[in-house]
Amino acid sequence: MQIDDPAVLAEVRAVFDRYEAALMANEVAVLDAIFWADPRTVRFGIGEILYGIEAIRAFRASVRAYAQRIQRQVRITAFGQDVAATHLEYERIGTGLIGRETKIMARIPQQGWRVVSAHVSLLAAEDPGRVMGMKA
Template identity: 45%
Template sequence: MEINLPEVIAEVCAAFVAYERALVANDIETMNALFWNASETVRYGIAEIQHGGEAIREWRENCAPVPASRMLHRTVITTFGTDFATVSTEFTSDETPLIGRQMQSWARLGPANGWKIVAAHVSLIPKP
């Protein structure tokens, strides 16, 4: 298995950037489109847990938008072969003294579906 093929990193980076733009813009349709809508999808949020695409969609319809001042730090994309990747990043905003951590597992689910988030975890901790 080849790790970090440049063309695969570029594809995942583009998908991650699209998700991040949608997140900051509160573009629920795009965020939902980038999550795998399947019962196996899991999202662990800061104060909530969703199991399954439908639970994620329902939660997203009712959650507060992320702060517009959100800034990413130390984003790491690692690809495994041509169809699986992880994205890890830290984030801050003007609205909290905490530092956020976000991890996503991405999978390419065929040509018609493209890259999708299949698992995600978000947490906050005090800044070091």
């Protein structure tokens, strides 16, 4: 298995960037399309635990707007041709709050890259967190 094939990394980065743009614009149809339309899809958010695409879609439909954010660091690792993990460290604009987001993506036959699992967390305001292992 090849780790970090440049072509795969570019494909995954394009999906990652498309998702981020859609999130900041609250383009629900795009956000939904990037997630795997399957009951096994999981999204753990800052204040929600969602099992299955229907729960994820219902949550997205309830959101009026997402907190705007600045990307501080993005890490993507591809495992072979069909699985990748993305990691984002971000700062919520105007709050100083630091968030973290991990997505597991898989290349689904006839669909392309889809998020199959996501986990979002936010550090408490009084906890600036520790960033270790900054070497890429």
